[in-house]
Amino acid sequence: MNVEHNTISLGEFEFDCGETIPDLEITYEAYGEFDGDNAVLVCHALTGSAHVAGRDRVDSADQARAWWDDIVGPGKAIDTTEYYVVCANIPGSCYGSTGPKSENPETGEPYGTDFPPVTVTDWTEAQRALLDELGIPHLHAVVGGSVGGMNVLEWAKRHPDHVDRIVPIAAAARLDTQCLSLDAIARRAITTDPNWNQGHYYGEDQDPPSDGLALARQLGHVMYLSKASMEHRFGRRAAGRDAVRTFPTDAAGAFFPYRDVESYLDYNAEKFTERFDANSYLYLTRAMDNYDLAAGFESDADALAAFDGDALVMSFTADWHFTTQQAEALADSLRDADANVAHHVIDSDHGHDAFLVEPDNVGPPLADFLEAGVDGNAVTDSVVEDSQESDFAPVHNSLFSR
Ligand SMILES: CC(=O)SCCNC(=O)CCNC(=O)[C@H](O)C(C)(C)COP(=O)(O)OP(=O)(O)OC[C@H]1O[C@@H](n2cnc3c(N)ncnc32)[C@H](O)[C@@H]1OP(=O)(O)O
Ligand SMILES: N[C@@H](CCO)C(=O)O
Structure with a gap:
């Protein structure tokens, strides 16, 4: 697999909070060949890194073990022979991109807690700037699990014309109180x-x-x-x-x-x-705690109104960090925003980390969605209108009522 591992300097960066740092560095990995319209951005979860695939590599400067190697690679759900896959370590993290443990060029010491507060918006804008540097104006898809799914939603909210398909997995518009x-x-x-x-x-x-x-x-x-x-x-x-x-x-x-x-x-x-x-x-x-999809808008649907691509919301029945009910509410907001949306519910007792450890359940709908959008063969939807019901109605269509 053709892998690029790099750290790129984005220069001065202004954070959502208004503070700036003189130089934001972003570490990223890219897999496959870019052909102009096949770029897929993968957003990692809370403690992930740019090292999303290629488990057998030991030369990576960041997270030693690739965190989604079962999903990303040649012939896998996110097929690197077909798509140019980019995954970037988020600002504030510790796997190569600038964060609290990085050296503050103004003092020569690590930033520590002098590092500006970061938000999901900052991650999205840093990724946008990175993709500009890489010469990628438009994305075929943005995919991510957990808080990476919030990052996906922020792309649909802030750059709706730059992405055709979004896949928030085990995610929600905001975290619940518990x-x-x-x-x-x-x-x-x-x-x-x-x-x-x-x-x-x-x-x-x-x-x-x-x-x-x-x-x-x-x-x-x-x-x-x-x-x-x-x-x-x-x-x-x-x-x-x-x-x-x-x-x-x-x-x-x-x-x-x-x-x-x-x-x-x-x-x-x-x-x-x-x-x-x-x-x-x-x-x-x-x-993650701060993220609220509706921030600056009247509602989640309003925040997503400008996105008119396809959306695959994926959730897991035993996930209590981001529940299927929250995912269904998100899917409803996308429906209200007139996106083409499917909410694919996976029966699993693994809990939230199911998205990391159940490639056999996550892979097929994801692969088919990337290829054919919500009409993909393995994609099911929690809501099937009466007129669409058939002998092959998805097993989860009775979980929710509209
Ligand atoms: C975006 C990201 O990917 S972030 C990074 C990945 N996520 C995390 O790290 C979250 C926390 N970790 C986990 O939930 C899991 O380790 C996962 C999801 C990464 C992997 O799950 P699984 O493959 O099912 O691993 P499992 O939970 O069985 O084992 C994890 C470790 O605990 C060890 N372990 C299992 N049972 C026990 C036990 N009773 N006592 C001590 N150690 C144990 C295993 O040997 C394994 O060790 P290893 O990592 O050195 O091989
Ligand atoms: N367990 C994953 C998902 C958390 O949201 C991580 O540590 O990144």
């Missing part, structure tokens, strides 16, 4: 870690706030799983004898089991602290 509250607690876990030091912890003689970040990630990780999948995978059983405890425990804890689910969360949190920056976690969760 998830907002958990994100707020997660941030507090970081900011109350004594090592956080108001965000200035990058010195050689300093330790990062790893305990706080680990706790924040554990809260997040639970949000990305479902009740059923956790029950099924771990139940109440104790972890094996060789399980390594990564957090200190209370004396009474020796009497009670260290559970398999704790071992799972501890292991993954520890791994996470080795790959992600705590300040970036603060910044990116703030951007």
